[in-house]
Amino acid sequence: xxxxxxxxxxxxxxxxxxxxxxxxxxxxxxxxxxxxxxxxxxxxxxxxxxxxxxxxxxxxxxxxxxxxxxxxxxxxxxxxxxxxxxxxxxxxxxxxxxxxxxxxxxxxxxxxxxxxxxxxxxxxxxxxxxxxxxxxxxxxxxxxxxxxxxxxxxxxxxxxxxxxxxxxxxxxxxxxxxxxxxxxxxxxxxxxxxxxxxxxxxxxxxxxxxxxxxxxxxxxxxxxxxxxxxxxxxxxxxxxxxxxxxxxxxxxxxxxxxxxxxxxxxxxxxxxxxxxxxxxxxxxxxxxxxxxxxxxxxxxxxxxxxxxxxxxxxxxxxxxxxxxxxxxxxxxxxxxxxxxxxxxxxxxxxxxxxxxxxxxxxxxxxxxxxxxxxxxxxxxxxxxxxxxxxxxxxxxxxxxxxxxxxxxxxxxxxxxx
Numbered sequence: 001x002x003x004x005x006x007x008x009x010x011x012x013x014x015x016x017x018x019x020x021x022x023x024x025x026x027x028x029x030x031x032x033x034x035x036x037x038x039x040x041x042x043x044x045x046x047x048x049x050x051x052x053x054x055x056x057x058x059x060x061x062x063x064x065x066x067x068x069x070x071x072x073x074x075x076x077x078x079x080x081x082x083x084x085x086x087x088x089x090x091x092x093x094x095x096x097x098x099x100x101x102x103x104x105x106x107x108x109x110x111x112x113x114x115x116x117x118x119x120x121x122x123x124x125x126x127x128x129x130x131x132x133x134x135x136x137x138x139x140x141x142x143x144x145x146x147x148x149x150x151x152x153x154x155x156x157x158x159x160x161x162x163x164x165x166x167x168x169x170x171x172x173x174x175x176x177x178x179x180x181x182x183x184x185x186x187x188x189x190x191x192x193x194x195x196x197x198x199x200x201x202x203x204x205x206x207x208x209x210x211x212x213x214x215x216x217x218x219x220x221x222x223x224x225x226x227x228x229x230x231x232x233x234x235x236x237x238x239x240x241x242x243x244x245x246x247x248x249x250x251x252x253x254x255x256x257x258x259x260x261x262x263x264x265x266x267x268x269x270x271x272x273x274x275x276x277x278x279x280x281x282x283x284x285x286x287x288x289x290x291x292x293x294x295x296x297x298x299x300x301x302x303x304x305x306x307x308x309x310x311x312x313x314x315x316x317x318x319x320x321x322x323x324x325x326x327x328x329x330x331x332x333x334x335x336x337x338x339x340x341x342x343x344x345x346x347x348x349x350x351x352x353x354x355x356x357x358x359x360x361x362x363x364x365x366x367x368x369x370x371x372x373x374x375x376x377x378x379x380x381x382x383x384x385x386x387x388x389x390x391x392x393x394x395x396x397x398x399x400x401x402x403x404x405x406x407x408x409x410x411x412x413x414x415x416x417x
Contacts, residue, residue, distance in 0.1 A: 061164025140372025191237030
């Protein structure tokens, strides 16, 4: 497998230049792509993201989660993606121990949040390395906060007080129907649930807002695509990819079936690719020797486009990733994109052996996020006041990457339906 990936990487640049085009002559309408990308603005992205924060961490199995699903559906319909539908499924895990209260009073608020204090010390990669170091650099501890009192903001504490209960779950999606190939589609996703007693701004409000913004732009009255695009906001990612897994289990066998026969309608177009967005804002660099992380977005920040090198469709997924990198090279305004083989633990995983699948995020899931590069991950720091416009702009550039790539892949053009 590694040898085949290495050989594929050698030919990646050649592939970019000869990437498959949609079936229409106008598929590479660079003017349309630039116009669509120009319709993405920082303020619109922030407005969508800020709207999600009213529901706290949107933890699955709570009223705040259900309210957020309803709100997302209303927003999609308001921007023209009116054919919304829902997946429902049952989530019934074994009971968990009660949440810790921390044994003390809530911590004092800090605005902006204090990132100068180490968050649990350092460990070497795989437990090795003197003083917490290894050949991979320093690694900070990670984990999920379940302590309500660890959140210093009283308003956010109260938003997140309700604990989840087992039962029925739902998630919403809508579809931009292609004009000439309605029976094929790209799936564009993000997970709307979070946890950690916070506002789930980065994980994964940032990805959810990105998908909602793409739905707004691509469902404008003057935009047409040859190929269909589905905008999916998964639930239950944080509990083990349950929402996206339910989608695959319920919808996979329906691909490409015309219903009713002769109607030209395809409730589940055939999957051409799955593009996930999970944590888009934070690329501040590696932890220092004392475990702290910089308050500032690093100059080398980039959008990571990941495929999974161990998947059955690794080569096809890698090629899709490089199509997205080429789009970023041409249309991103502030931050570049890079490609890596470490896609894992996100909602593209249930798709990756079925259809070419990639994940966009702020840094590599295995090598960086998992090594403590992001102190907001599942902690009380994942709140609005932690982030600056430099962070939000990284999310905007991820949106530019996906929008430009989708425009090319689906034959987007302007001029009415």
